[in-house]
Amino acid sequence: MTEKLLEVKNLKQYFNIGKPKEVRAVDDISFDIYKGETLGLVGESGCGKSTTGRTLIRLYNATGGEVLYDGVNVHGKKSGKELKEFNQKMQMIFQDPYASLNPRMKISDIIAEGIDIHGLAKSPKERLEKVYKLLETVGLNKEHANRYPHEFSGGQRQRIGIARALAVEPEFIIADEPISALDVSIQAQVVNLLKKLQKERELTYLFIAHDLSMVKYISDRIGVMYFGKLVELAPADDLYRNPVHPYTQSLLSAIPLPDPEYERSRKRKAYRPDIHQYEDGEDVRMREISPGHFVNCSEKEFEQYKANYNHKK
Amino acid sequence: MKKLLEVKDLHISFHTFAGEVQAIRGVDFDLHEGETLAIVGESGSGKSVTTKSIMRLLPQGNSEIKSGEILFNGENLATASEKKMQKIRGKDISMIFQDPMTSLNPTMTIGKQIMEPLIKHRNLGKKEATERTIKLLDLVGIPKPETRLKQYPHQFSGGMRQRVVIAIALACAPKVLIADEPTTALDVTIQGQILDLMKDLQKKIETSIIFITHDLGVVANVADRVAVMYGGKIVEVGTVDEIFYNPQHPYTWGLISSMPSLDSQDEELFVIPGTPPDLLHPPKGDAFAPRNPYAMKIDKEEQPPMFKVSDTHYAATWLLHPDAPKVEPPLAVQERQAKFHASIKGDK
Ligand SMILES: Nc1ncnc2c1ncn2[C@@H]1O[C@H](COP(=O)(O)OP(=O)(O)OP(=O)(O)O)[C@@H](O)[C@H]1O
Ligand SMILES: Nc1ncnc2c1ncn2[C@@H]1O[C@H](COP(=O)(O)OP(=O)(O)OP(=O)(O)O)[C@@H](O)[C@H]1O
Ligand code: SF4
Ligand SMILES: [Mg+2]
Ligand SMILES: [Mg+2]
Numbered sequence: 001m002t003e004k005l006l007e008v009k010n011l012k013q014y015f016n017i018g019k020p021k022e023v024r025a026v027d028d029i030s031f032d033i034y035k036g037e038t039l040g041l042v043g044e045s046g047c048g049k050s051t052t053g054r055t056l057i058r059l060y061n062a063t064g065g066e067v068l069y070d071g072v073n074v075h076g077k078k079s080g081k082e083l084k085e086f087n088q089k090m091q092m093i094f095q096d097p098y099a100s101l102n103p104r105m106k107i108s109d110i111i112a113e114g115i116d117i118h119g120l121a122k123s124p125k126e127r128l129e130k131v132y133k134l135l136e137t138v139g140l141n142k143e144h145a146n147r148y149p150h151e152f153s154g155g156q157r158q159r160i161g162i163a164r165a166l167a168v169e170p171e172f173i174i175a176d177e178p179i180s181a182l183d184v185s186i187q188a189q190v191v192n193l194l195k196k197l198q199k200e201r202e203l204t205y206l207f208i209a210h211d212l213s214m215v216k217y218i219s220d221r222i223g224v225m226y227f228g229k230l231v232e233l234a235p236a237d238d239l240y241r242n243p244v245h246p247y248t249q250s251l252l253s254a255i256p257l258p259d260p261e262y263e264r265s266r267k268r269k270a271y272r273p274d275i276h277q278y279e280d281g282e283d284v285r286m287r288e289i290s291p292g293h294f295v296n297c298s299e300k301e302f303e304q305y306k307a308n309y310n311h312k313k
Numbered sequence: 314m315k316k317l318l319e320v321k322d323l324h325i326s327f328h329t330f331a332g333e334v335q336a337i338r339g340v341d342f343d344l345h346e347g348e349t350l351a352i353v354g355e356s357g358s359g360k361s362v363t364t365k366s367i368m369r370l371l372p373q374g375n376s377e378i379k380s381g382e383i384l385f386n387g388e389n390l391a392t393a394s395e396k397k398m399q400k401i402r403g404k405d406i407s408m409i410f411q412d413p414m415t416s417l418n419p420t421m422t423i424g425k426q427i428m429e430p431l432i433k434h435r436n437l438g439k440k441e442a443t444e445r446t447i448k449l450l451d452l453v454g455i456p457k458p459e460t461r462l463k464q465y466p467h468q469f470s471g472g473m474r475q476r477v478v479i480a481i482a483l484a485c486a487p488k489v490l491i492a493d494e495p496t497t498a499l500d501v502t503i504q505g506q507i508l509d510l511m512k513d514l515q516k517k518i519e520t521s522i523i524f525i526t527h528d529l530g531v532v533a534n535v536a537d538r539v540a541v542m543y544g545g546k547i548v549e550v551g552t553v554d555e556i557f558y559n560p561q562h563p564y565t566w567g568l569i570s571s572m573p574s575l576d577s578q579d580e581e582l583f584v585i586p587g588t589p590p591d592l593l594h595p596p597k598g599d600a601f602a603p604r605n606p607y608a609m610k611i612d613k614e615e616q617p618p619m620f621k622v623s624d625t626h627y628a629a630t631w632l633l634h635p636d637a638p639k640v641e642p643p644l645a646v647q648e649r650q651a652k653f654h655a656s657i658k659g660d661k
Binding site for chain 1: 327329331334353354355356357358361468470471472494497498499500501502503504505508527528529530531532533534536553554557558567568569571572573574575581582583584585588589591593
């Protein structure tokens with residue numbers, strides 16, 4: 001698992017550039033995604049996770065920086081054929097199950113859209129069989145194929161979105177909160193499914209979510225974002241055992257656990273960005289605190305973090 | 314504790330091209346004064362439809378309350394007139410919807426959206442309404458409320474927008490607040506702040522809350538009691554401790570076994586086998602039977618009644634019938650039950 005599938009270099013995505021309400025949604029982040037791994041992405045609501053995903057898949061033109069997929073720049077000029085290839089290789093499962101399904105289309109046609117575009121079924125019969133199989137895979141049944149999106153609950157719609165993404169047999173899937181609208185059993189079903197498909201087909205995932213127990217379970221590595229920046233990136237176990245950045249610590253202290261007794265005495269740790277006290281021009285960047293574990297910090301903080309980190313071991 | 318709201322044998326259907334979808338098939342529950350009742354359950358099991366029916370906000374045209382009662386203040390809301398409902402909505406009962414982005418009007422300032430119900434239901438003048446709005450924004454933790462109330466929703470982050478939605482829902486100090494997945498779209502730190510805020514406000518204005526969520530960690534944090542829904546029915550109800558440490562219904566067992574813990578590693582997560590019931594053709598027996606490894610012959614024939622476990626705890630499963638064989642629940646549940654029995658012994 002050392003071959004890079006995706007290289008993200010100094011990626012920036014700003015909105016309303018030059019206007020008073022300019023937003024630096026993604027502000028100079030760099031990371032790699034290896035073939036066959038799951039990279040989890042967590043962080044405060046509004047910190048830029050979805051924007052990162054959308055920029056990777058070319059829904060936005062990047063304001064700055066580069067995204068290389070298998071060594072090829074995703075954002076450069078492309079022929080129609082190249083675009084179609086990219087579109088089949090990279091799929092996104094969207095956060096909002098309400099807005100992402102066309103209300104006028106039958107479920108079977110929504111799911112089969114990609115199958116049709118990429119010619120993946122040889123006959124109408126095969127197409128329908130694929131649709132049934134996909135419905136079953138995501139925990140729905142055949143009877144649902146002829147209905148329309150408004151007839152489904154929030155969770156059911158999200159499963160339709162997942163079936164649609166899986167239909168074109170992609171290599172890389174960006175899953176933007178794919179399970180937060182689902183009940184826990186179906187969450188487990190979808191996560192098992194994503195893991196199984198990953199093993200069988202060497203799929204690569206960028207998995208964006210708020211449910212930190214699930215992110216830990218599914219991810220090999222996890223990146224933590226805060227206000228457009230990546231503040232920590234580490235192997236999943238290491239991040240949970242040794243969170244270094246104070247924002248990560250605050251986030252982990254707030255995970256609600258299914259244990260009423262524990263919740264009655266729960267203490268959360270607050271994060272105040274002003275504790276950093278960075279000086280103007282201070283060199284704040286990602287530094288490697290142990291193999292594969294990076295923290296965004298100044299030189300001075302790095303020394304402190306290292307001292308504490310070693311103590312814990 | 315006094316009952317504030319009583320839902321009795323509620324049946325709701327949707328008329329679709331494919332036929333009649335029997336979405337709610339006999340739901341009963343009470344909401345007590347000052348409590349938080351969490352509703353959990355499979356997606357599509359009818360949580361949103363049940364609570365929307367209390368507000369009478371089901372889509373007009375294809376939905377129908379077939380039978381049952383929704384008693385609030387001696388009045389049956391299931392048959393109340395639209396005029397009556399307009400007086401109740403937002404004033405006595407208010408709702409935070411599952412989809413936070415669509416519940417604010419993008420073209421209206423935040424201030425105006427909060428003031429509207431105050432002017433309409435409480436007959437406040439403009440000045441008083443503004444003052445009260447500033448207080449409310451302050452209460453839900455929005456800094457500099459005087460300037461913020463002149464801004465529009467897109468100038469607020471997701472977490473702040475959700476607090477505004479909560480401020481609107483609480484504007485008239487309702488007796489019942491229905492919150493449908495109010496924190497699902499938020500990160501755990503902001504979620505934590507909002508849960509604390511709701512609990513705090515609940516104490517101050519003595520609101521009863523119906524809280525719908527899939528996140529059992531959140532349920533453990535906020536709920537006094539929990540109702541578990543499956544296939545258009547409530548299949549188990551009890552105090553939060555009874556449901557988490559001594560669950561009785563095989564569907565509840567399935568839910569509890571499906572969650573990863575923070576130390577789950579490579580093993581597959583437990584999944585409830587099979588698919589949800591087709592509510593176009595609901596089964597004759599127990600809707601959960603085809604997916605239930607513990608199912609008996611009677612389950613395919615007859616729907617189980619609610620069996621009493623304690624004064625506060627009921628579950629609809631034939632396993633609680635005196636003649637049923639004893640079965641071993643899944644390991645994750647046994648561990649929880651052991652803890653429960655230990656704590657009962659400890660109390661004595
Ligand atoms: N099209 C847009 N125009 C202007 N601002 C935008 C746009 N899309 C996103 N933003 C802003 O960029 C920031 C990052 O948004 P993004 O949706 O990426 O956050 P997120 O981390 O996915 O949050 P959540 O967890 O709530 O989904 C936010 O401040 C948001 O308001
Ligand atoms: N407008 C409608 N037309 C037809 N069927 C509907 C309609 N609205 C809801 N349903 C059906 O009613 C059932 C209950 O839906 P509901 O939205 O209450 O589920 P839920 O428990 O809130 O699920 P989720 O957790 O996914 O939000 C589902 O089977 C759904 O398909
Ligand atoms: S009544 Fe029967 S099928 Fe239903 S949950 Fe109980 S044991 Fe299972
Ligand atoms: Mg997002
Ligand atoms: Mg719902």
